[in-house]
Amino acid sequence: MTTLNRTIDHTLLAPEATQADIDRIIREAKEHHFRSVMLNPYWVAYAHQQLADTDVNTDTVIGFPLGANTTAIKVAETKQAIHDGVDEIDVVMNIGEFKSGHFATVTSDLKAVIQTAHNHDKLAKVIIETALLSDAEITQASELVVDAGAEFVKTSTGFSTRGASVHDVTLMKQAVGDRIQVKASGGVHTKAEAEAMLAAGATRLGTSSGIAVVSE
Template sequence: MTLAPYLDHTLLRPDCTADQIRQLCQEAKAHGFAGVCVPPCYVALAAQELAGTAVAVGTVIGFPLGYQDTRTKFREAEHAIEAGATELDMVLNISLLKSGQLPQAEQEVEDLADLAHLHDVLLKVIIETALLTEAEIIQAAQLCAEAGADLVKTSTGFASRGASVEDVELLRRSLPATVRIKASGGIRTRAAALALIAAGADRIGSSNGVALLSEDDATSSV
């Protein structure tokens, strides 16, 4: 199988440049990736580069720690949508979750989901599985589903580890079929990506997308 339709081609390093974002978009367009995920300051550039294509323009909200005030996240999301984002990857307020303030955490997701859906934009919620217990992963997944998230995403890529097969399997068991899963963080090989898809991931976030497709080509030529 080809991985291209599963891949969000990602560049979120703090030292990334505008030229690197242009290259990312050209690669996504050339290979038919599902989307790109770029820093908020480059959403307009990515939207311009990808105009007229089926490649989604994604960006991050409340990244990478998630504990910004809800109003800050909401305004950040508004700006991103105005700039041309068609998908938002929002970091859950993990502090609220761990403090037992589940209604507040859920309300934040619901507010962002309502805003996104008003503009036909997808909302993915990053729950940062590396920082959660199994019980908290289940709590977070159910909270996101009830609040209207379109996808639950495993990781920012900035924690101690990224996605694991076990995380994705647990999320798939905990979520309704209508809520999809994005696995991200540390996915550097075709084998790892395929294992996560087999576990239930619908999207793969990777900064290594072109190399993963090179493995596709190598496999098909054997």
């Protein structure tokens, strides 16, 4: 069974994050053997260098936090991140187009990014921003992510009205079954919250509170 620390993407996406903040996140991830550090694209090359010869991945976000970039920009971001040494990418779905019912457009957008990642053996997660979706939309978006070929469907950016909930994760897991995995992100601050997300069906957690979670 995977230990709790290996489910955690140790996250720092705040725009005001300084070099010292990034160094702290990297140091903590090494010390606690977290699955990855999740940083903005600017820091990927630096983090990759600092994490060489460790068991910690370097992950980043694409089309973040709104999902409203053009496909070409999302693909270019992905290519740059791959060049810089990224291991996994978390791309934001075009939420407005999804809510407009333009599902083919959304799927095409995601497939372009996911295929770019897969061409270089990188793993892809899709953020559907559950805070902005109804229960029915969460289910439908999760199905769409399966069709787009990602390895994970992810709840949240952490920059909307709320983060993940156990209810969200339950719906997503019911939708995807064992076809892909579920990542709960945002709102995970304690060990109890982390364990509740995992019990609901998540296999990965995105949190900036990783130290608190594993230290309890």
